[in-house]
Amino acid sequence: MSGANPDAARFRHIVRQLQADKQDNPYDWNEPYDVREIERAGDIVFVDAYTTVTGADDRSSHYDISLREALHNWEVKHGVNKSLETQRKVPNTVKLFLNFLEVQDVSLQSVSRRDVYDFIEYLAQHYAKNTVSGHISRLKVVWELAKDRCDVTGDNPFHGHKMDGTSETKKYELFTPSELQALNKSLDEASKDRKLIFLLGLYTGARLSEICNIKAGNIMQAGDHYYYHIEKGKTKDATRNVPIPPELVADTLALREGLADDDLLFSVDSKTYSRWFSVLKSSLVDDSRKVFHSLRVGFSTALKRCDVHERYAAEILGHKRGETMSYGYYAKENEVHKLASEAAKAFSYIKFAWLTDKREEGR
Template identity: 35%
Template sequence: MNDRKHLKLRHNTWYFQKRVPKALKPLYPDRDIIEQSLETGDIREAREKRDILLGQLRQRERLLKVQEQPRQRFLQYVDQLSQVAGDRFVGPGVTWDEVLDPESVGRATDPEYVEAFKAVSQGKSESEKYGVTLKEVLDYFIRNSEREQLHTEGTRSRFKKTVTAFLRYLNNSDIQMSRIERSRVFDFIEHCREKLSGSTVQGHLSRLKTLWDYAYARAWVSADNPFEKHKINTTKGRQKKQPFTETELRQLMAAMERQPFSMQLLTRMGLYTGARISELVSLRLHDFKEEDGILLMGIASHEDGKTEAATRWIPVPKPCLLQVEKLRTGAADADSEYLFYDLVSIRPDGRLAYLATKRFGEIKRKHATERQDKGFHSFRVMMATALQQGDVSELVAAYLLGHSRKGLTMSYGYYSKGYDAKKLQEAQDRAIAVIDEMLTEKSDQAVTQLEQVEAM
C-alpha cells in the first residue's frame, strides 16, 4: 500500500502537509498550507498521526459551522450552561442563574443565548424556536449509516442530492424540521412532476420520509410525517396534466377576479395562449412588436425555452390587449424589464416563476380543485383542444403552442420564418371563442358558489 496523501518525507522525517480548507481560512489568515512535523521516520506511524490530524481539522470545521448556524450556537450555549447548572451554584449562596443570566453577562441581545438560558432554567435541552434542522438530521443519518454500514455510498449520495433539491426548491440553505409544511411538500411534488418521472419524484419523497422517521424515532420531531400519503403515478412516466372541467374553470376564473391585477392577467393569458407559466413570467418589455397592426409577444425569445420549438412570436390575445398595455406602462414606471414585474422571483436557481406558480397553486386548490394533475399547465391542454375544435391546422396549432413540429407535414415550408401574423390571430381567435363558451355559461353561478365558500 503506497498511501502518502498529505505526507512529505524530509531528512528522514515525515511531515503533514495540506492546503488550508476554505472553512478554516479564518484560523489561518496568513497561510495557504498547513504543515506540521510528525516526528517520525516510520511511514505507518506517520499515517496514523496524519489521520488524527485530519480528524482534528474536520472537528474544527464543524465547530466553525456551529458558530455560523443559529441552532448550533443555541446548542453550544445549552451545553455550556448545563454544565454549570449541574452544580446549581457558583459560590456560597449564589446560584448559577443569578450569575449567568443574559443581562449579567452582557448577552441580552444574543437571541441564541437568551433562548438557551430560558431552556436550561426550565430543565430542557431543546427549544421549538431552534428546533432540529433538515441538514442536521441528514448529517446524523449519514454518519449512522456509515458507522453501521447500513447503506451503499450511492444510496447515501442520493439522500444528500434529495435534501439539496428540496432546499433549493424552498430557496433556503436549511430549514427546521418542524417548519416543513405538508402544503410545501405538495408544491415540491408538483414542481418536480414538470421535469421528472413519477418514480424519480417518489424516490425523493421516500428519502425525505425516511429522514423524518429517523428524526421522529429520536424524539426530535413529534408531528405527523408531511412526506407520506402522497399519491404519485409511477407507471406512466411524467404525470400528464388534465384539463379543468367547465365548473372548475369558472370557479377558478371567478376567484382570480379577486386577485391582484397582474395575477388576473397572467392567468387569462395562460388560458388564451396555452403558454407555460415560466414563459409568461419571463416576458420582458422588449419582447413585444407590432406586425400588420397586430401586437405580437416573443415567447422564449431569449433562447431559454424548454425546447427549440418553444421560441415563437404569437399574438397578444385580444381580450388581454388593454390589460397588457396597462401592465407594460406599470412595469416601465417601476423601472423593471419584466412585464409581470411584481410576480417575478429573483432567485439563485433562476426560477423566475416561483412566486407566481406558488400563488396560482394556492388559489387553484382553495377555489377549484386539489387534484395534482390539474394546474397552470392544464390551460395548455385546454388551448390545444380548443384549437382542434376551432378547426385550426395542426401545424399552426403546434407553432402557437411551441410544440415540436417534427413528423408533421413539411409541405408548407414556412415555419423557419414563422407564420403570417393575421393567420396566427385568426387561429387564436377561433380557440378563444371555444374557451369563452366554457366561461360564459353559468358564470354567475360560479361566482355565487365562490362567495358561499368564502363565507364558510
C-alpha cells in the same frame, strides 16, 4: 467525504501551465523555478503543483474540484444560455445532493456510483420517476463539463442508472367549464397583473414560467396584431411568437407602460405565482391533477377541437416543429396574422364553450 481545497482552482491552473511548459521544452522547462525558495516563501500550492508535474509527489488528489465549483463553471459556461427554470433547478439539485451526503461541499472526483445509487434510492421514496431522472440528469451534465475541462477523470458516476420513483408523473386534467368560470370570477378580486397571467395561460397556452419571464420589450406589434416573443423556455422549440388575443391587448400594453425593454412585464415570479394560484385553486377545485398547467392542456384541446392544423398548433404552443417560421423579435406581419387567425378559433371556443355561463346566457 470532505469538501475540496479552496486552492484547487489555482493548483489545477498551475499544473496545466507547467505541463504545457514541459511539453514545449521537455529538457529545461523547470529551470526558471527555484522550488526551495518558493517553498520558503510559503507558496505551498505552487510547490504541490510543481512536484505533481515532475512526478516526485502527485498531490492532485488534495486539490480535486468540488461539486459547487463545478456547478459554478456550468453556470458560467452553459447556464447563461438556459431557461430561468433550468438555471434555478440545477443549483437546487446540487443542494439536494449535498444535503443527502450531509456535507457543505464534496470533491467531485470522489463521488462514487454507490453514492449516486443511494441518492436515487432516497429520491425514489419521495418523488416520481421522471423527477428522479431529472435530478440525476442535471448532476450528470455538471460532471460532464468538469471532464471536458480536464478537472475530473474516469467514468461519469451519474450515468447509466436505472430510475425508480413513487409513481409516474401525474397527468394534468382539464378544468371543467364550471371550474374555469369559478376561477375566473374569483380572480376578479386579485390584482390586474395576476388576473392577466391567468388569462394569458388560458387563452394562449403558454407555460407559467414563460409568461412570468416576458419582458416589456418582448411585447411587439405586426400589422394589426400584437404578440409576445418568448426568447427561451423549457425546450429548444419553446422560442416563438405568441399572438395576444385582442381582448387582452389593452391590459398588456397598460402593464408595459413606463417599463424599460429589459424589465419583466410581471412583478411576480413563476414560483411565487404557482404557490398563490394553488391556494386559490384549492379553495374552488379539489383535484391535485388540476393546476395552472391544465390551462395549457385546455388551450391545446381547444385548438384540436377547432381543427387547427397541427403545424400551427405546434407554432403557437412551442412544440417540436419544422423550421417554417422565423422567431426573431420582429416577426413578419403575415406570420403573426396567420397564427393569430388560428389561435382566435381556440380563443372563441374557450370563451363561449367553457367560460360563458349558459344559465346567464339564456336569461
